[in-house]
Amino acid sequence: MPIEEPVTTDQTARADGGLHRPGVLRWLWYALGGGLPGRHRAWVLHDTTTGNWGVRHVLRAVVQMSVPIALVLLFVPGPFWIRGMAALGGLALGLIFSVAYMTETTEHRVKKAGYPVGTAQAVRDEAQRARSAERTVKLRAAAAKRAARYRERQGR
Numbered sequence: 695m696p697i698e699e700p701v702t703t704d705q706t707a708r709a710d711g712g713l714h715r716p717g718v719l720r721w722l723w724y725a726l727g728g729g730l731p732g733r734h735r736a737w738v739l740h741d742t743t744t745g746n747w748g749v750r751h752v753l754r755a756v757v758q759m760s761v762p763i764a765l766v767l768l769f770v771p772g773p774f775w776i777r778g779m780a781a782l783g784g785l786a787l788g789l790i791f792s793v794a795y796m797t798e799t800t801e802h803r804v805k806k807a808g809y810p811v812g813t814a815q816a817v818r819d820e821a822q823r824a825r826s827a828e829r830t831v832k833l834r835a836a837a838a839k840r841a842a843r844y845r846e847r848q849g850r
Contacts, residue, residue: 712736713736713737713740714733714734714736714737715734715737716730716734716737720734722757724738724754724803725753725754725757725758726757726758726761727758729806729807730807732808734807735807735808735809738803738804738806738807739804739807739809739813739814739817741803742800742801742803742804742814743814743817743818743821745821747800747818748793748796751792751793751796751799751800752789752792752793755788755789755792756785756789758788759784759785759788759789762784763781763784763785766780766781766784767781797814797815800814801813801814801815
């Protein structure tokens with residue numbers, strides 16, 4: 695079975711004609727776990743692989759948890775401070791689980807958008823390699839510059 699080359703967000707955006715960000719209602723549906731139409735395919739990959747993908751994931755998790763938290767605050771009998779503490783505890787526990795399964799959840803979103811499993815991680819890994827290579831080049835250039843200054847001061 696041949697292994698497919700991972701597709702980067704830029705390649706997908708070019709192939710699909712650009713990133714089509716969903717509107718507010720579609721984004722809420724997406725944040726609650728729903729799928730998006732095919733034209734948002736590249737955006738889903740971008741959303742799960744961009745530099746701040748972890749923050750985006752936590753934001754989606756908070757949106758998902760807002761519904762049960764609102765229900766607890768509104769309909770559970772008792773003093774408001776007890777309901778508030780229960781909601782806060784539920785939010786904390788939910789965020790712990792959400793962060794624990796962050797990579798699996800984002801891979802599922804990417805799979806739902808039509809990409810092979812592992813694409814999001816492959817794109818993030820490739821971006822990390824590119825950032826590391828760029829940083830290495832900058833560090834080597836800075837080291838060469840310092841070495842040249844040192845040789846100049848030493849008169850060599």
